[in-house]
Amino acid sequence: MDYLDQLESEAIHILREVAGQFERPALLFSGGKDSITLVHLALKAFRPGKFPFPLLHIDTGHNFQEALDFRDELANRIGERLIVRYVEDTIRIKKLKEPTGRNATRNGLQTFTLLDTIEEFEFDACIGGARRDEEKARAKERVFSVRDEFGSWDPKRQRPELWNLYNGRIHKGENVRVFPISNWTELDVWNYIQRENIALPSLYFAHERELLVRDGKLMATAGGVIKPEADDQLVTRTVRFRTVGDISCTAASESEAGTLDAVIAEIQATRISERGETRMDDQLSEAAMEDRKKGGYF
Amino acid sequence: MDLLRFITCGSVDDGKSTLIGRLLYDSKSILADQLEAIERATKGRDDGTVDLALLTDGLRSEREQGITIDVAYRYFQTPKRKFIIVDAPGHIQYTRNMVTGASNCQLAIVLIDARQGVVEQTRRHSLIASLLGIPHIVVAVNKMDLVGHSQNVFSDICIQYAELARNLNVSQVTYIPISALNGDNVVDRSTTMPWYDGLTLLDHLETIEVDEVASADAGAAGRFPVQYVIRPQTSELHDYRGYAGKITSGLFRTGDSITVLPSGETSTIDAIEIAGQHLTEATAPQSVVLHLATDVDISRGDLLVRSDGLPLTSQTVEAMLCWMDTKELRVGSKYVLQVGTARTRCSVREIVHQLNVNTYEKIEGVESLALNDLARVVLRTAQPVSFDPYQQNRATGGAILIDETSNVTVGALMLVGEA
Numbered sequence: 001m002d003y004l005d006q007l008e009s010e011a012i013h014i015l016r017e018v019a020g021q022f023e024r025p026a027l028l029f030s031g032g033k034d035s036i037t038l039v040h041l042a043l044k045a046f047r048p049g050k051f052p053f054p055l056l057h058i059d060t061g062h063n064f065q066e067a068l069d070f071r072d073e074l075a076n077r078i079g080e081r082l083i084v085r086y087v088e089d090t091i092r093i094k095k096l097k098e099p100t101g102r103n104a105t106r107n108g109l110q111t112f113t114l115l116d117t118i119e120e121f122e123f124d125a126c127i128g129g130a131r132r133d134e135e136k137a138r139a140k141e142r143v144f145s146v147r148d149e150f151g152s153w154d155p156k157r158q159r160p161e162l163w164n165l166y167n168g169r170i171h172k173g174e175n176v177r178v179f180p181i182s183n184w185t186e187l188d189v190w191n192y193i194q195r196e197n198i199a200l201p202s203l204y205f206a207h208e209r210e211l212l213v214r215d216g217k218l219m220a221t222a223g224g225v226i227k228p229e230a231d232d233q234l235v236t237r238t239v240r241f242r243t244v245g246d247i248s249c250t251a252a253s254e255s256e257a258g259t260l261d262a263v264i265a266e267i268q269a270t271r272i273s274e275r276g277e278t279r280m281d282d283q284l285s286e287a288a289m290e291d292r293k294k295g296g297y298f
Numbered sequence: 299m300d301l302l303r304f305i306t307c308g309s310v311d312d313g314k315s316t317l318i319g320r321l322l323y324d325s326k327s328i329l330a331d332q333l334e335a336i337e338r339a340t341k342g343r344d345d346g347t348v349d350l351a352l353l354t355d356g357l358r359s360e361r362e363q364g365i366t367i368d369v370a371y372r373y374f375q376t377p378k379r380k381f382i383i384v385d386a387p388g389h390i391q392y393t394r395n396m397v398t399g400a401s402n403c404q405l406a407i408v409l410i411d412a413r414q415g416v417v418e419q420t421r422r423h424s425l426i427a428s429l430l431g432i433p434h435i436v437v438a439v440n441k442m443d444l445v446g447h448s449q450n451v452f453s454d455i456c457i458q459y460a461e462l463a464r465n466l467n468v469s470q471v472t473y474i475p476i477s478a479l480n481g482d483n484v485v486d487r488s489t490t491m492p493w494y495d496g497l498t499l500l501d502h503l504e505t506i507e508v509d510e511v512a513s514a515d516a517g518a519a520g521r522f523p524v525q526y527v528i529r530p531q532t533s534e535l536h537d538y539r540g541y542a543g544k545i546t547s548g549l550f551r552t553g554d555s556i557t558v559l560p561s562g563e564t565s566t567i568d569a570i571e572i573a574g575q576h577l578t579e580a581t582a583p584q585s586v587v588l589h590l591a592t593d594v595d596i597s598r599g600d601l602l603v604r605s606d607g608l609p610l611t612s613q614t615v616e617a618m619l620c621w622m623d624t625k626e627l628r629v630g631s632k633y634v635l636q637v638g639t640a641r642t643r644c645s646v647r648e649i650v651h652q653l654n655v656n657t658y659e660k661i662e663g664v665e666s667l668a669l670n671d672l673a674r675v676v677l678r679t680a681q682p683v684s685f686d687p688y689q690q691n692r693a694t695g696g697a698i699l700i701d702e703t704s705n706v707t708v709g710a711l712m713l714v715g716e717a
Contacts, residue, residue: 003301012585276331
């Protein structure tokens with residue numbers, strides 16, 4: 001059997017285990033390619049029935065409009081419930097201190113809103129599109145990752161996880177993060193998107209836009225999220241986004257790749273990893289992702 | 299393109315992480331920024347070498363101690379095949395993590411330090427690989443550079459290992475002399491060991507014929523644990539009732555007679571669906587939706603099987619157990635047993651014998667088990683369970699024990715048969 005069929009079947013199996021083992025799951029959906037792939041897999045797992053979970057987006061308020069529009073359009077097209085909670089509201093209600101300064105990002109504050117939302121809806125499982133090839137702490141995490149009531153991951157106390165037997169039993173207040181595409185690589189996701197003809201936001205394909213050059217990275221000026229400083233150079237370039245996340249910490253790549261074929265060729269040839277090229281938040285320290293996961297990040 | 303999942307087992311100083319680093323590096327699977335990151339991390343070392351082990355030790359405490367604590371997964375691809383490397387800890391304290399990693403693998407690389415030969419760790423790792431039914435073993439004799447690339451040393455180790463393997467249930471063992479540090483016989487053929495005319499490690503991994511995970515049970519009868527029932531209950535799909543699950547072994551065709559276990563009711567397959575497409579047959583490991591011709595009471599936890607090959611159904615089950623909890627297991631203790639999607643309570647009726655992981659001796663008269671102990675046990679279950687012997691069918695012969703109070707997975711079971 002072709003490896004994409006194997007990966008697809010494994011992911012569908014995991015999604016159905018969530019449906020079978022939990023009372024109130026949710027699927028974390030951002031409008032990025034990995035969560036769009038999850039939605040496609042959920043359609044395969046549960047149609048002609050409804051999804052046994054809503055889609056949930058934690059909106060930092062600093063997202064690309066294209067991704068938000070795509071998110072709403074997709075939820076609408078498939079007729080599934082979408083819940084959106086805003087980091088902005090958490091900041092206001094809880095009087096959180098927002099990071100300030102040159103490379104400030106709200107990405108870390110998402111965790112607060114996510115944990116509040118889990119509490120609000122009593123979600124016992126959150127399905128996410130994280131992959132083990134993305135980052136070395138993620139490479140260590142189980143498919144069913146049990147988190148305590150603070151959402152913390154404890155890498156030293158992970159449950160054994162054998163064969164395709166997943167243990168989702170938890171105490172009240174705990175929740176499980178579930179990663180159905182754990183074993184997919186970036187290239188697998190793109191090959192699957194092409195094979196299945198899955199639509200993506202236009203951000204993933206080459207387009208012209210205004211950017212500023214900061215620390216060698218091309219950052220979008222869209223939405224006024226990043227405030228230009230004196231030494232930032234404003235440019236117009238043809239770029240695409242290899243990952244789509246918070247505007248404040250997602251860099252663009254110069255590219256002429258306007259089609260799926262071209263994007264795949266580009267990724268096959270690259271010598272730089274996905275997060276290394278695009279995510280500013282992972283480059284703070286050697287253990288940045290591990291620390292965020294211990295703090296409740298997905 | 300197909301996919302091979304393999305595990306690397308070795309102890310602290312066997313050079314396991316270096317071997318993985320070497321495989322990734324020489325197959326050009328390490329990206330520039332990842333290499334830069336480990337170069338940064340090793341800057342200031344006296345010998346000025348880049349430590350390829352830092353690629354795989356993903357946790358802060360692993361990097362601090364220079365050991366692997368939990369399983370890490372690495373992915374790479376050559377023009378011939380895709381690979382998932384399961385990088386497992388070798389230390390006895392983390393055996394449960396190795397078992398986690400090994401459970402889905404089709405091949406195990408057992409690393410042996412050429413200066414040491416077969417040691418306790420080799421015996422334990424090989425036993426676990428054999429109990430978990432991993433069909434292919436590669437004995438990679440590493441650090442050949444430190445024994446003068448000697449053919450005699452290599453041959454002696456092969457003889458030692460063959461002796462050990464005689465007591466184990468492994469179908470195929472391949473021996474390769476390597477130096478992970480220098481890259482000899484890992485990806486590129488060594489010029490220092492002209493006496494070796496076999497394949498390099500990567501050549502072997504690329505060309506070995508492996509059954510796919512589920513069809514490691516090729517020829518096994520059709521097995522389908524029901525995960526979820528799809529019932530849209532809309533006006534146009536009023537009577538739609540589909541059983542969603544993954545075929546864990548064998549083949550199902552429309553018109554097949556099937557038996558629902560443990561109830562024993564029978565029916566026939568009316569339709570097989572994948573994402574709305576109707577098929578006339580489907581095989582492991584496909585995730586499908588099955589429709590039956592008659593109304594039968596079926597819910598999550600039931601096992602649908604082809605009636606021409608029934609599994610065992612019993613309330614007393616004998617099994618090999620790997621105990622994975624710090625709290626000890628005692629005869630009489632109660633747990634939740636999970637086989638496929640079925641869960642039932644069980645109690646430990648007997649510890650038939652414990653297995654010494656180094657000498658493979660059977661120790662009788664044991665009343666309790668500690669973390670990482672291996673033993674043959676008899677369980678009594680509250681409800682009948684349906685299963686196959688693990689050595690015939692990994693998917694329906696593997697099971698876990700869950701602690702009812704902590705909810706943690708505390709045991710891995712390879713079911714043997716009815717007691």
